[in-house]
Amino acid sequence: MKKSLAAIILVLITSAAPFTAWAQTAPDVLVRTTVEEVLAILKQNQDRRTLQDVAEKKVLPHFDFRTMTQTAMGKSWRDATPEQQKALENAFRTLLVRTYTTALAESANVERKIEVRPLQMKPGDDYTTVRTLVREPGRQPLSIDYRMTLTDKTWKVTDIVAENASLVINYRGTFASEIGRGGIDGLIKALEDKNKQGA
Numbered sequence: 001m002k003k004s005l006a007a008i009i010l011v012l013i014t015s016a017a018p019f020t021a022w023a024q025t026a027p028d029v030l031v032r033t034t035v036e037e038v039l040a041i042l043k044q045n046q047d048r049r050t051l052q053d054v055a056e057k058k059v060l061p062h063f064d065f066r067t068m069t070q071t072a073m074g075k076s077w078r079d080a081t082p083e084q085q086k087a088l089e090n091a092f093r094t095l096l097v098r099t100y101t102t103a104l105a106e107s108a109n110v111e112r113k114i115e116v117r118p119l120q121m122k123p124g125d126d127y128t129t130v131r132t133l134v135r136e137p138g139r140q141p142l143s144i145d146y147r148m149t150l151t152d153k154t155w156k157v158t159d160i161v162a163e164n165a166s167l168v169i170n171y172r173g174t175f176a177s178e179i180g181r182g183g184i185d186g187l188i189k190a191l192e193d194k195n196k197q198g199a
Contacts, residue, residue: 056097064149064156065093071159072171080184088184091191092171098195112136126150 069089070077080088117131130146147159160167178187 052097060093060097062154062156063093063096064151064158065089065096067149067156067158068092068168071168072175074172074176076176076179076184084184084188087188088191091188091195094195095191110136128155 066085066089069085069092072092073080073088077085113135115133115135117133119128119130121128127147127149130148132144132146134142134144136142143163145161146157147161148155149158150156159169175187178190182189
């Protein structure tokens, strides 16, 4: 999954700038037209703090973290209080910020070409999947799909599927194990401890 994350963050960054216009313009068109510009920026910005700032301000505001956290929690989400749900959402968001920043730092100098597949979407749809193919010298192409939902005229990422593996579902087993050991508060503590270690 680590290899996938490096490619994932690259495509997310390339599509971040015009994300708010996705309700009016096809997502595949926006990704394709911005990729070259952002690839050039990545080559010039390898400082970890800069990369984290890019992830925080340009990419992650376009994620629906509540839906992502709810999906990762599965049935246990309903057992959490509103306060616990908010704490889980915040901790999961921080975890993904740190994971993405690390992946971006490790892949800043890698030459990649990103092919955005034609968008299959009907007028009026409020849910779509943007399919991409990441090509890297010496490796097999990597397919990455972005599951998105239209909310208040803005497209939000609700899951990322790399080579048929869901990024969000990938966390479900770990979350379930932590809940089994220490309940929902135990999971919150485990996530917060991991984030502190990452800092």
